[in-house]
Amino acid sequence: MRRTAALLGLPLLMIVAGCAPAGSEPTLTDSEPRRDAFTSRATEVAAAWRPGPAWTTGYLPLQDPxxxxxxxxxxxxxxxxxxxxxxxxxxxxxxxxxxxxxxxxxxxxxxxxxxxxxxxxxxxxxxxxxxCGGRPKGPAGPKFPGRPGAGGPTVEPGPDGPVSSxxxxxxxxxxxxxxxxxxxxxxxxxxxxxxxxxxxxxxxxxxxxxxxxxxxxxVAAAPEPTAPANPAPQGVVGAQDLRSVDGATLTWRLGVGSCDTAITPLVQERDDVVVVGGGVTTATGPCNAMMKLEPVTATLKAPLGDRPVLDVLTGAPLRLTAS
CATH class of the missing domain: 2.40.128 (Lipocalin)
Structure with missing residues (x-):
């Protein structure tokens, strides 16, 4: 059974990177102090991206089937x-x-x-x-009386009905x-x-x-990602998946700690790839070890097109999951 994660609201701060010529150093507009650490790691990830011939000649889906x-x-x-x-x-x-x-x-x-x-x-x-704890196990409709909207009697709370609300x-x-x-x-x-x-x-x-x-x-196999050898920079978190692609606007989910604050999308945009992640401020006091998935949005300078979106921590291409 698929597990779901709580998605909490957050301010969507637009961190936009310029589309730089191949081989040049991309620019990144970001007032957060983690900018340099993200930029350095994203540059390594982009330089290591070598997907192989199947990427451009085969069928390699980047989305749920x-x-x-x-x-x-x-x-x-x-x-x-x-x-x-x-x-x-x-x-x-x-x-x-x-x-x-x-x-x-x-x-x-x-x-x-x-x-x-x-x-x-x-x-x-x-x-x-x-x-279902006493509820009918069937789709709503006239063939299945007893479900709300089915056109038949419903089971109300009480001595003869389910206790749960x-x-x-x-x-x-x-x-x-x-x-x-x-x-x-x-x-x-x-x-x-x-x-x-x-x-x-x-x-x-x-x-x-x-x-x-x-x-x-x-179906071609996804390429093995090449992550930088150095550990993840302090305050930089990785992307888990893409939630939507609308022209130049991307929404992805970050894996953040349940006590992290100041959650900010970070993007490095190049002609051939886009690298994404996020910046956070970690809690200094006691906190549990739970991870939550936090959606963030940013707008590129050009539509994404066929460029892969890579996670800044692992270097893996992100898949588009059902939103």
């Missing part, structure tokens, strides 16, 4: 099910593999083998929801009613591509859930 195609119109129930991969099917899904498909990149195309609808659904479905969001699977082969936009090492995908129609959602249909044998 489950993609929402449009606004799904989530409710708390359906969003919880989507995040956890809880599905049930009410349609026969073919196990026959379709003909090869085409991945269309901004710089060309690639023919790839595909998986069947049944195999894609098997990857999509992550298991059943946990027990927890909101009704814990154990509802999504119901798949149809599947067809189409395409979905996916961020890859060669920029955003249109990729063959099985589009699953889900009861209660206004947009299909897509599962990438490219066979595992056609």
């Amino acid at each position: 489950t993609v929402l195609v449009g606004d799904p119109g989530f409710t708390p129930d359906t969003e919880a099910a989507f995040r956890n991969g809880w599905y049930r099917d009410q349609v026969d899904l073919s196990a026959a593999k379709p003909a090869d498909g085409t991945v269309r990149f901004p710089d060309g195309s690639l023919t790839v083998p595909l998986i069947s609808a049944a195999e894609a659904y098997g990857q999509l479905d992550q298991g059943d929801p946990p027990p 927890t909101p009704f969001t814990a154990c509802v699977p999504l119901t798949v009613t149809a599947a067809k082969l189409g395409t979905a936009p996916v961020r890859t090492s060669r920029g955003e591509a249109q990729v063959p995908a099985w589009l699953f129609t889900v009861e209660g959602l206004s947009a299909p859930v897509a599962r990438i249909a490219v066979a595992p044998s056609a």
Whole structure:
């Protein structure tokens, strides 16, 4: 089951780096005292980036293989099910593999083998929801009386009802009613591509859930990152993932301590890569050892395009995760 981390609000301070010519020293606008430490390490990370030929010639996704195609119109129930991969099917899904498909990149195309609808659904479905403490275990709708909005009687708190006052969001699977082969936009090492995908129609959602249909044998492996030998600078923290890419605007999550303050996004922008991380002020008094994921946003001087976004601590390319 996927774990979730608390996302706390923070001021989004815009730290913007100029797009420097290759080989020159990038500039960084940042009033924080950690600027020099971040800049030095980011320069090492960028210089060590050597992804190999598959980065520019193969299919190397930098995004989760489950993609929402449009606004799904989530409710708390359906969003919880989507995040956890809880599905049930009410349609026969073919196990026959379709003909090869085409991945269309901004710089060309690639023919790839595909998986069947049944195999894609098997990857999509992550298991059943946990027990619901007396609540019905089925999707909302007229077929399932007893759930709020189902058109039937509801179980009210009291001697004959559940004791818990927890909101009704814990154990509802999504119901798949149809599947067809189409395409979905996916961020890859060669920029955003249109990729063959099985589009699953889900009861209660206004947009299909897509599962990438490219066979595992056609997916290139991500390059091994090369991290600087020196330990992480004091007050500089790493990026965990990308949450969104909108032209030149990036949102990513930092791994910070639960008592860290003055959380600030840090960026170094180059022609070929973008290196991101963050600056924090660590607590001087007692604090627990919990890490939390903190979203931050910054705007580049140019759209990201096909440039990889690298973590300043590990040198690893960041993946775009479901927001």
